[in-house]
Amino acid sequence: MSSTKPDNLIAIIDCNNFYVSCERIFNPKLFNKPTVVLSNNDGCVIARSQEVKELGIPMGIPIFKIQHLVEIHDIQVYSSNFSLYGDISRRIMQIIQAENPSVELYSIDEAFITLNPRYRDVESYCEDLKKRILQWTGIPVSIGVGKTKTLAKIANHLAKKLYPDKGVCILDEINTEELLQRVKVEDIWGVGRQKTKFLKLNGIFSALDLKRANPFWVQKHMTIISRHTVDELNGIPKIELEDDFVSKKTISTSRSFRKNISSLSVLENAVSSHAARAAEKLRTQKGYITSLGVYVSTNRFRDDLPQYRQFITVNFPLAINDTAGIIQAAIQGLHAIFIPELEYKKCGVILNNIIRDNQVQESLFHSRRNKEELLSSSIDTINKAYGLNTIKYAIQGSPESWSIKREKLSQSYTTNWNDLLSINLEP
Numbered sequence: 001m002s003s004t005k006p007d008n009l010i011a012i013i014d015c016n017n018f019y020v021s022c023e024r025i026f027n028p029k030l031f032n033k034p035t036v037v038l039s040n041n042d043g044c045v046i047a048r049s050q051e052v053k054e055l056g057i058p059m060g061i062p063i064f065k066i067q068h069l070v071e072i073h074d075i076q077v078y079s080s081n082f083s084l085y086g087d088i089s090r091r092i093m094q095i096i097q098a099e100n101p102s103v104e105l106y107s108i109d110e111a112f113i114t115l116n117p118r119y120r121d122v123e124s125y126c127e128d129l130k131k132r133i134l135q136w137t138g139i140p141v142s143i144g145v146g147k148t149k150t151l152a153k154i155a156n157h158l159a160k161k162l163y164p165d166k167g168v169c170i171l172d173e174i175n176t177e178e179l180l181q182r183v184k185v186e187d188i189w190g191v192g193r194q195k196t197k198f199l200k201l202n203g204i205f206s207a208l209d210l211k212r213a214n215p216f217w218v219q220k221h222m223t224i225i226s227r228h229t230v231d232e233l234n235g236i237p238k239i240e241l242e243d244d245f246v247s248k249k250t251i252s253t254s255r256s257f258r259k260n261i262s263s264l265s266v267l268e269n270a271v272s273s274h275a276a277r278a279a280e281k282l283r284t285q286k287g288y289i290t291s292l293g294v295y296v297s298t299n300r301f302r303d304d305l306p307q308y309r310q311f312i313t314v315n316f317p318l319a320i321n322d323t324a325g326i327i328q329a330a331i332q333g334l335h336a337i338f339i340p341e342l343e344y345k346k347c348g349v350i351l352n353n354i355i356r357d358n359q360v361q362e363s364l365f366h367s368r369r370n371k372e373e374l375l376s377s378s379i380d381t382i383n384k385a386y387g388l389n390t391i392k393y394a395i396q397g398s399p400e401s402w403s404i405k406r407e408k409l410s411q412s413y414t415t416n417w418n419d420l421l422s423i424n425l426e427p
């Protein structure tokens with residue numbers, strides 16, 4: 001079906017209904033049952049099974065608004081279990097990386113790869129890869145292929161819509177225009193609500209319309225980014241594959257509290273837990289920081305209460321990455337911005353300006369925290385083997401006082417020995 005051209009093609013592998021699919025791996029009774037996963041604090045729907053999509057329940061809707069539907073259709077409701085989703089994602093990405101030299105991990109459930117049709121029959125490779133991921137992890141994926149990232153994204157959208165069983169769609173010379181006609185302009189990667197409105201006012205409704213639009217007109221009346229979208233729709237690559245994308249430039253950890261919090265010591269627990277988690281993420285990408293940000297904010301929806309939001313940056317004389325040092329700095333920042341007697345709703349820690357270990361500069365006046373770094377890496381090893389927070393700093397306290405509501409949490413089947421799946425066998 002696909003024409004083979006000497007040029008490289010780009011494929012995107014995207015997990016179907018990822019969070020719901022993860023819940024189903026260890027809980028087969030969920031198969032074919034309408035299932036949703038909720039955001040932090042069990043607030044809104046952030047993942048829906050196909051059955052739920054067919055009921056017309058939109059993404060992002062607060063769960064209390066659809067309580068009646070939950071009862072009528074016996075919808076299965078789960079809190080988000082990110083330790084499970086993160087681990088399953090890691091396994092899927094490993095399968096993809098094992099066979100492909102250039103991979104961009106685009107999100108928790110999506111990866112771009114390049115495929116050279118000269119060395120591979122693209123269509124059968126994609127079908128095999130899809131089967132392998134399903135067999136090895138239990139997660140169904142869809143694969144879209146095109147000459148550019150934008151076309152690959154569209155092909156993926158079409159694979160889900162038009163070929164749900166096969167799960168693969170390749171845009172080639174022959175079928176591209178016909179298929180682009182069936183894609184709405186708002187379903188194109190990078191075209192948001194504002195751009196959609198503008199394009200429709202100017203008679204551009206489908207992906208094919210935008211492909212045929214005058215690129216100079218688009219650049220003049222929209223942005224250079226939109227011009228790139230037009231080029232990409234025409235098969236001219238403008239958005240590169242970021243395959244050396246190993247490290248994030250910013251690491252941010254934050255949570256809203258279940259209840260408002262006024263106590264400094266509880267805020268210290270929360271801030272130091274965020275700092276510890278951020279430090280751990282920093283070390284997995286071999287990063288160091290020379291400053292960090294801390295912020296607190298009150299509940300902006302409670303206009304009957306005094307409002308306050310504050311952010312502070314704490315600088316270090318020398319780049320660090322150990323948990324003790326990062327917690328200490330975060331607490332120092334918290335003390336500087338904390339005002340007593342306010343009701344806080346949220347706090348967070350942000351690591352900015354992350355540098356790689358080989359960019360760390362030595363200092364004449366401060367020695368590197370070798371002992372602390374060694375301790376942190378030992379803690380990482382233990383927590384990796386026995387579960388998150390097996391070892392932690394006392395100031396992190398117990399999360400009951402501040403952590404989020406997760407009443408319908410499934411087990412950490414793959415990352416915690418105590419949560420392994422157990423099966424009862426009758427003798």
Ligand SMILES: [Mg+2]
Binds near residue numbers: 014016017109
């Ligand atoms: Mg997905």
